[in-house]
Structure formats: C-alpha cells, structure tokens
Amino acid sequence: MTKFATFAVALGLSASTALAGGYVAPVVDVAPVVVDTKPASSNAGLIVPALLLLGVAAAVAADNNDDDDDDTTN
Template sequence: MTKFATFAAALGLTASSALAGGYVEPVVEVEPVVVDAAPAASSNAGLVVPALLLLGVIAAVASDDDDDDSSTTN
C-alpha cells in the first residue's frame, strides 16, 4: 500500500507542475488575401486578334480585282 501511495503522490506532484500555467489558446494570425484585379481593358484583349483577322479577310475579298471577262459576253 505504501508503494501505491508513493506512486500516487509522485504522479500528483508531476501532474500539477505540468499543468501549472493552465491552457492558453494559441493565437493564429491570418494574413489578408490580396487579389490582383485585372484592368477592364485587358478583358477584351482576346477579341482584338480575331476582329483584325476578320477585317483582313473582308478587305481581301472586297479588293479582289479579277479582270477575267469570261463571265461577261459583249
């Protein structure tokens, strides 16, 4: 019985010193999220190249000077 009492006393002393400060909730600092907003002008940049290609095709068709008179009979 004395061994049990000695063990219980030793366990009680070590447990109280281990928990002497009590529980402290850890502080977690959250850094703000920075979002880079794209300018509004660059959102339509994907339409510039196809529009220029379309204008080039229209200009090529409009300037087609085919002087072949095989379709007209005079």
C-alpha cells in the same frame, strides 16, 4: 500501499507543474489572401489595329471605280 501513495503523490505533483499556467488556446496566424484583379478595360493593343484593318478592307471593297472599261467607241 505506501508504494501506491508515493506514486500518487509523485504523479499529482508532476501533473500540477505541467498544468501550472493553465490552458492557453493555440494562436493560429493566418496570412492575408491577396487577390490579383485586373482592370476591366479592353486591350487596345489588338483592337485598334484590327478595327483599322477592317475599315481599310471595307473601303477597298466599297470602291466602285469603273475605270476598267476602255470602250472608246462613241
């Protein structure tokens, strides 16, 4: 019985020193989330030349110059 009492005292003393500071919740450091947002603007580098090309194509298609008639008989 003395061996059991000695073991219980040793276990009790080691347990009290292991928990001497009490329970401390672990600190979890969370890194902030960085969201890369792009501005809501149109890409003028492609849209402006495309519109100019479309305008030139429409002007050429609408040209009604009938100079191809070489009918010189009056």
